[in-house]
Amino acid sequence: MSSWLDEVRWDAQGLVTAIAQDAHSQRILMVAYMNRESLQLTAQTGIAHYFSRSRQRLWKKGEASGHLQTVSELRLDCDGDVIVMQIAQAGGIACHTGRESCLYRKLVDEQWVVTDAVLKDPDAIYGGHTGH
Amino acid sequence: MSSWLDEVRWDAQGLVTAIAQDAHSQRILMVAYMNRESLQLTAQTGIAHYFSRSRQRLWKKGEASGHLQTVSELRLDCDGDVIVMQIAQAGGIACHTGRESCLYRKLVDEQWVVTDAVLKDPDAIYGGHTGH
Numbered sequence: 001m002s003s004w005l006d007e008v009r010w011d012a013q014g015l016v017t018a019i020a021q022d023a024h025s026q027r028i029l030m031v032a033y034m035n036r037e038s039l040q041l042t043a044q045t046g047i048a049h050y051f052s053r054s055r056q057r058l059w060k061k062g063e064a065s066g067h068l069q070t071v072s073e074l075r076l077d078c079d080g081d082v083i084v085m086q087i088a089q090a091g092g093i094a095c096h097t098g099r100e101s102c103l104y105r106k107l108v109d110e111q112w113v114v115t116d117a118v119l120k121d122p123d124a125i126y127g128g129h130t131g132h
Numbered sequence: 133m134s135s136w137l138d139e140v141r142w143d144a145q146g147l148v149t150a151i152a153q154d155a156h157s158q159r160i161l162m163v164a165y166m167n168r169e170s171l172q173l174t175a176q177t178g179i180a181h182y183f184s185r186s187r188q189r190l191w192k193k194g195e196a197s198g199h200l201q202t203v204s205e206l207r208l209d210c211d212g213d214v215i216v217m218q219i220a221q222a223g224g225i226a227c228h229t230g231r232e233s234c235l236y237r238k239l240v241d242e243q244w245v246v247t248d249a250v251l252k253d254p255d256a257i258y259g260g261h262t263g264h
Contacts, residue, residue, distance in 0.1 A: 004242050017149055017163065026158035031149065031214040043239060074239040078227050082163040084235050095210050103216050107175060107206040110136050 005036055009080035015051060016081050020061075020094065023072050023086035029094035030102040032061075034083060046071050048087060065125045067091045091120075098122045137168055141212035147183060148213050152193075152226065155204050155218035161226035162234040164193075166215060178203050180219060197257045199223045223252075230254045 008016055015033040022029055034042070038049040038058055048069035052059040062068035073086035095102040097118060104116035140148055147165040154161055166174070170181040170190055180201035184191040194200035205218035227234040229250060236248035 004239065004244055007244055019151065019160065019163070021160065028151065028153065028160070028216050031151070031209060043242075075235040076237045076239070076244050077163060077234040078229055078231075078236065079234075082235075084160050097210055099210075102209040102211075103207040103214075104210065105208045107136065107208070110175075112136055112139055112208050 005040060007080060008036075008039065008076065008083075010036065011081065015053070016083055018050060018083045018085065020048060020069055020085050020087045020089075023088055027101055028103055029087070029089055029100065039083065042071055042085070043074060048085060062090060065091070065093070067093050067125075069094070093119055093125070096122060098125060137172060139212060140168075140171065140208065140215075142168065143213065147185070148215055150182060150215045150217065152180060152201055152217050152219045155220055159233055160235055161219070161221055161232065171215065174203055174217070175206060180217060194222060197223070197225070199225050199257075201226070225251055225257070228254060230257060
């Protein structure tokens, strides 16, 4: 039991929100969840690990796509339920849609407008399987 | 019923995660939650509104502290359950602890180390009441 992990305020499902921010551009690339195991692995290995709520399992980001995230900093928020990571994104693609960032829609005149191009076809990334 | 609000994937409690990012420095200042009403008010007024889970009510950030957040951009993530706002933070203090950002703890050698100074005593901000 590591005490730094005990300071995290895990929710009823044992998760915290985890934000991946590009260490260079400071753009927010994705937001997902971590359980205790994934946060510990992230800190130990320096590679971002999440917990997939849809698949209910540990998820090493990039395990299918090769789009690994190398973590240079971990921060915890004031009430302990948010982690922010400074990362370097392999391939420059964080989103399963093949875009740099998952935040590719912007509100303009009461419409969500896509602002980012698809850099790589998801079929080419995942070989026909969707995923991160 | 505005269709852009229907594209948001509200959770079982009717909430989405909302991230406030400083439009100038790109630092992540805080992470909280919004319900439909607070997101609509944020878009309409250009001032960040959240939903306080602890108090179970609409929460205009800065209503007690004066530390309002002026919103210049709203983004939605790929699966629709995260909002990222570009904001200007009145008073330069987002955190209820009196710091610029709620992300004031950094992991160093398996310890969360405080990296940010308290800019204003919370008692002076809230007059003895804690809150945001």
